[in-house]
Amino acid sequence: xxxxxxxxxxxxxxxxxxxxxxxxxxxxxxxxxxxxxxxxxxxxxxxxxxxxxxxxxxxxxxxxxxxxxxxxxxxxxxxxxxxxxxxxxxxxxxxxxxxxxxxxxxxxxxxxxxxxxxxxxxxxxxxxxxxxxxxxxxxxxxxxxxxxxxxxxxxxxxx
Numbered sequence: 425x426x427x428x429x430x431x432x433x434x435x436x437x438x439x440x441x442x443x444x445x446x447x448x449x450x451x452x453x454x455x456x457x458x459x460x461x462x463x464x465x466x467x468x469x470x471x472x473x474x475x476x477x478x479x480x481x482x483x484x485x486x487x488x489x490x491x492x493x494x495x496x497x498x499x500x501x502x503x504x505x506x507x508x509x510x511x512x513x514x515x516x517x518x519x520x521x522x523x524x525x526x527x528x529x530x531x532x533x534x535x536x537x538x539x540x541x542x543x544x545x546x547x548x549x550x551x552x553x554x555x556x557x558x559x560x561x562x563x564x565x566x567x568x569x570x571x572x573x574x575x576x577x578x579x580x581x582x583x
Contacts, residue, residue, distance in 0.1 A: 428470075428473045428474070428475050430470070430475065430576075433456050433458065433466065434466060434470060434475075435576050435577060436455065436456050437452055437456060437463065437466055437467060437470070438470070438475070438476075438576040439575075439576055439577055440452050440455060440456075441467075441476070441479070442573040442574075442576070445479035445480075446479075449463045449464055449467070450463075485536045489538055490536040490537060490538055491537075491538060491539060492536065492537045492538070492539060492540060492542070492543050492564060493534070493535075493536055493564070493565040493568065494534075494535050494536075494537065494543055494562050494563065494564050494565065495532060495533070495534055495535075495562070495563045495565065496532070496533050496535060496547070496551065496560050496561065496562050496563070497525070497527075497528065497529030497531070497532055497560065497561040497562075497563075498529055498530060498531040498532070498533065498551070498557055498559075498560050499528065499529050499530060499557070499558050499559040499560070500530040500531065500556050500557060500558065501556045501557075501558045502556070503530070505555070505556030506524070506530055506531065508555070508556065509530075509531065509554055509556055509557060510522055510531070512554040512555075513531075513533060513551075513554070516535075516546065516550050516551065518535040518536055518537055518542075518546050518550075519533050519534070519535045520534050520535060520536060521533060521534035522534075528561075529561065533551075540564075543562070543564075547560060547562065
């Protein structure tokens with residue numbers, strides 16, 4: 425994937441949208457000192473280039489009854505089974521992220537469960553029953569003191 429070059433105005437737009445994805449384009453235009461139409465064009469360009477991956481509402485899992493956040497390292501029997509494993513994980517609603525990783529495990533997933541019993545059932549009945557999964561290692565998150573998007577303010581200009 426080719427690196428996209430963005431200028432100072434694009435960086436400012438991204439900073440504002442990362443802070444508040446619902447910020448009106450006219451307000452962004454005032455902050456950037458350019459027209460609303462120019463903001464619309466730039467956001468559309470950043471979206472088409474894949475810089476902006478979308479905008480979404482973020483729900484606090486604990487406030488809707490999911491009190492346990494866990495990270496699970498998954499060992500897959502052989503690399504040829506990784507794709508099928510990921511396809512199976514996509515059907516487990518508790519799994520919210522999946523990453524290929526280096527080290528002892530092939531995959532790292534992030535999941536939310538209602539309580540430790542729900543976590544144990546999900547691991548035993550869903551994840552460990554995926555064909556090719558030969559082991560898991562679970563880490564329970566006690567607290568999330570930091571969660572943020574990438575800071576685009578330091579990216580290079582297109583000089």
